[in-house]
Amino acid sequence: MALVTLGINHRTAPVELRERVAFTPERMAEAFAELRATSGASEAAILSTCNRTELYLAGDDDCAPAVLRWLAGFHDMEAGDLEEVLYVHRDADAVRHMMRVAAGLDSMVLGEPQILGQLKDAYAMAREHGASGAFLSRLFEQTFSVAKRVRTQTAIGENPVSVAYAAVSMAHHIFADMSRNKALLIGAGKTIELVSRHLADAGVRNFLVANRTLERAQALAESRGGQGILLSDIPDHLADVDIIISSTASPLPILGKGAVERALKKRKHRPYFMVDIAVPRDIEPEVSSLADVYLYTVDDLRQVIEENVRSREGAAREAENLITDGVQQFLSQLRALDAVSTLKQFRQRAETLRDAETEKAVRALRNGADPETVLRSMARGLTNKLLHEPSIQVRKATTEGRTEVTEWLRELHQLDVLDADAPIIPEKL
Numbered sequence: 001m002a003l004v005t006l007g008i009n010h011r012t013a014p015v016e017l018r019e020r021v022a023f024t025p026e027r028m029a030e031a032f033a034e035l036r037a038t039s040g041a042s043e044a045a046i047l048s049t050c051n052r053t054e055l056y057l058a059g060d061d062d063c064a065p066a067v068l069r070w071l072a073g074f075h076d077m078e079a080g081d082l083e084e085v086l087y088v089h090r091d092a093d094a095v096r097h098m099m100r101v102a103a104g105l106d107s108m109v110l111g112e113p114q115i116l117g118q119l120k121d122a123y124a125m126a127r128e129h130g131a132s133g134a135f136l137s138r139l140f141e142q143t144f145s146v147a148k149r150v151r152t153q154t155a156i157g158e159n160p161v162s163v164a165y166a167a168v169s170m171a172h173h174i175f176a177d178m179s180r181n182k183a184l185l186i187g188a189g190k191t192i193e194l195v196s197r198h199l200a201d202a203g204v205r206n207f208l209v210a211n212r213t214l215e216r217a218q219a220l221a222e223s224r225g226g227q228g229i230l231l232s233d234i235p236d237h238l239a240d241v242d243i244i245i246s247s248t249a250s251p252l253p254i255l256g257k258g259a260v261e262r263a264l265k266k267r268k269h270r271p272y273f274m275v276d277i278a279v280p281r282d283i284e285p286e287v288s289s290l291a292d293v294y295l296y297t298v299d300d301l302r303q304v305i306e307e308n309v310r311s312r313e314g315a316a317r318e319a320e321n322l323i324t325d326g327v328q329q330f331l332s333q334l335r336a337l338d339a340v341s342t343l344k345q346f347r348q349r350a351e352t353l354r355d356a357e358t359e360k361a362v363r364a365l366r367n368g369a370d371p372e373t374v375l376r377s378m379a380r381g382l383t384n385k386l387l388h389e390p391s392i393q394v395r396k397a398t399t400e401g402r403t404e405v406t407e408w409l410r411e412l413h414q415l416d417v418l419d420a421d422a423p424i425i426p427e428k429l
Helices: 015-021 025-038 064-074 079-083 092-102 114-128 134-153 163-171 190-201 214-223 231-240 257-266 285-289 298-311 313-366 371-399 404-412
Strands: 002-009 041-048 052-059 087-090 182-186 206-211 227-230 243-246 272-276 293-297
Touching: 002 015, 002 064, 002 092, 015 052, 015 079, 025 041, 025 064, 025 114, 041 114, 041 134, 052 064, 052 092, 052 134, 064 079, 087 092, 092 114, 092 134, 092 313, 114 134, 114 190, 134 313, 163 190, 163 243, 163 272, 163 298, 182 190, 182 231, 190 206, 190 214, 190 243, 206 214, 206 231, 214 227, 227 231, 231 257, 257 285, 285 293, 293 298, 313 371, 371 404
Parallel strands: 182 206, 182 243, 206 227, 243 272, 272 293
Antiparallel strands: 002 052, 002 087, 041 052
16 A cells, blocks of 8 residues: 655745645545545545645555645646645655654744644544544554654754744834734634733733634633634724734635725724734735735745744754654554565465365375375375465566575575575476
8 A cells, every 4th residue: 555645835835825725624524535535545634734735645656646636626726736836755755754744844833833733633533534544543653653752852842933923023023012012813723822922921911812702712812811702893893903913714814905994094004913824814915905004924924933943953853863763663564564464365375275185185084095195195285286376486587587586485495505406396286
């Protein structure tokens, strides 16, 4: 069984394209059903975050073209739009890629911890929909183990500059003293929770948290001494806030240009600082055309984050070594499992031949045949049947120039010294 990984990320595709191939939780069941039915993959998992969409597949080695066509069609796109930005990894390279992703080595923020949780969620989703079997399950478990070793044995995760931290850092370019500013956080997930913490550390004391579920909005807001509201209430509060940071899983924009224009008039064009971390985007791109609005997407945080990358180069090298070991361990496990399966088949075949010859001998004895003659005949028959197919294959391989087969035969049976007058292969089979 082949392992194939394909996808796009922040290095290969801009946010405008990434948001078009993002998967929403509501469509996951449909996606898994279609993907496995049309791609030739017997097992599948889907990872969809603000920085990447990746598919992990176990099945046919040549399934990538079919998966590309399905991915484009599922999102109402042309395959050509994706082909130039899509990367494909197979087998050992696919294993290495997944482990690098889990360890945060392939993230925009080097060493960021959220991706490991997102990968675990992707695995849980695949299992929930019956899409992950023994092969992918073994790969995910090994990947999580390697990521844990990277976290505990290297400094890759020490004080990471997250996307949330980078967003708050950029706000300092607009507001020198953020204790005077009110922040509106759209969403109530882990990223927004981290944003709220960094904003509080930066001096913000006045918070609004808007979410689809009021209870979650209130829970996060109250932890910062703020107020929770519904998404539908945002226009009523928009003129009162200065900082807007959004990260939801909404498939459609939450904040539009018209609402921001009306709020700007009410606040007499005092500037807005906005960061849209979501993919697909929560804030309409046209908002950036308005005067007094500083709108940034996740891709605009790159400069702040690159400083983090340079400070962690040594830890990254250590992490890469751990991942190399992890890849080798996983491949060794697969080879061992394959050997066990092959040996089981080999033994079953030998036992079938043995039982057939034994039954033949028992019948001869019951009919009064000479025991010694029966035993010799059984031994000769069993030997010939066991050696018949291997002998044919060795002769064929030697004729084709694959002399390594003969060497393997010598090693398997420890044929250290060959008598030129006593051939390995019996004359009569």
